[in-house]
Amino acid sequence: MPQPRPPLPALAAPARPLSATQVRILDLLSQAQRPLSAYDLLGKLRSEGVNAPPTVYRALERLMREGLAHRIESLNAFIACNMPHHHDLAAFAICDHCGTVAEVRDTDVEARLGHVAARSGFHVTKATVELHGHCAACSGKAHGHASARETGHTP
Amino acid sequence: MPQPRPPLPALAAPARPLSATQVRILDLLSQAQRPLSAYDLLGKLRSEGVNAPPTVYRALERLMREGLAHRIESLNAFIACNMPHHHDLAAFAICDHCGTVAEVRDTDVEARLGHVAARSGFHVTKATVELHGHCAACSGKAHGHASARETGHTP
C-alpha cells in the first residue's frame, strides 16, 4: 500500500458537523429546565421517527465527546453544557426540590482536588462533582419534598 | 393518651443491631478489593438463600443510612466505609485500571465546595465527589487498559 497520505484538504480535527438527530437532542437538552434521561429524550423523539435507545445513546455520546453535554451520574440523566469549554472538571449543583441543575466552576476546588489526589500519588483523569441540595429559590421555603424526578415530567 | 414518655432505658439513637443479611453484606463489601454492584452481592448470596434484588437493596439502604457503606454513583456499585463517621461529604479516588477505590477526606475541599455553593445561595445536603484516574500503583506503568469493571470479576 503506497501513498502514505494524500495532502488532506485542510482539516485536522473532528470538524464533522453534528447530525440532525444530534442537533435535535442538544436542542431538547438546552430547552429543558432539568436533566433529561435517555428515555425522556427517546419519548420526545418517537413522533419524529427515532424509536430505539441506541440512537439516543449514540447521539449523547457524540455530544459529550464534543463537550456539548454532560452526564449527571447521580441522576442517570443528561444536560446541555451552558458554556462549551472542553473541560473534565465541572461541578453541578442539583436542586432536589425543583430539579434544576446549575453548572458551576471553581478553580480553587479543582486545584484542591488535584492536590488531595496527587498527595497520594493518584492521577486524576476525570472528576465527577455533584452537589445535591436546595437552590436559592427553593431554600427556606419548600422543605416538604417533591423529589424532583417526578415533578413537572411527562404529563 | 397520658404518659408523655416513660423513662426510656438508656437509648438515644438507632441502636437496633444490624440484621444477619445486613452484616453479611457489609462483610462482603469489606472483604472486596473493589466496589460491588447490587447484583454482584446478590450472586454471592444466592447460595445462602437470598434470591431477590429487593433484599439486597434494602440492606444496602440501611447500611448507607447508618454510614457504613457508600454508593459510588459513577459505577453503580457499593463499598464499605472504612472509617464509619456519618458524613455526607466523602470523596473517592477510583482507579480505572485496577478498580480499587480509596475514600479520601479533605476538609479544605469540603469547605471550598460549601463556599462555592453558598455563594449562589445553594444549600448542600449531600455531595458526590468521585475522582477517576490511576492509582499510585498503576500510574506510570499500565496505561494499556483493562477497564476495571471486567477485571477479576465473576470467573
Add this chain to the structure above:
DNA sequence: ATATCGGATGTTATATGTTATCATGCTTCT
C-alpha cells in the same frame, strides 16, 4: 396472653437504563 406495630424479608412482576449485534444506506475516496 393477646393485640398491635414496625422492621426485615420473601415473591413476583415491572420499570428504567445501557449495550451488543447485525443489517442497511450514504458519502468519500480510489
Add this chain to the structure above:
DNA sequence: AGAAGCATGATAACATATAACATCCGATAT
C-alpha cells in the same frame, strides 16, 4: 463501479432499580 467509513435502524439482550403485596418476628402496650 468497488471499497472503506460512518451514521442510522431494528431487534434483542443485559444490567440496574423499584413497586406492590404477603408473611414473619420481636418489642410494646393493654
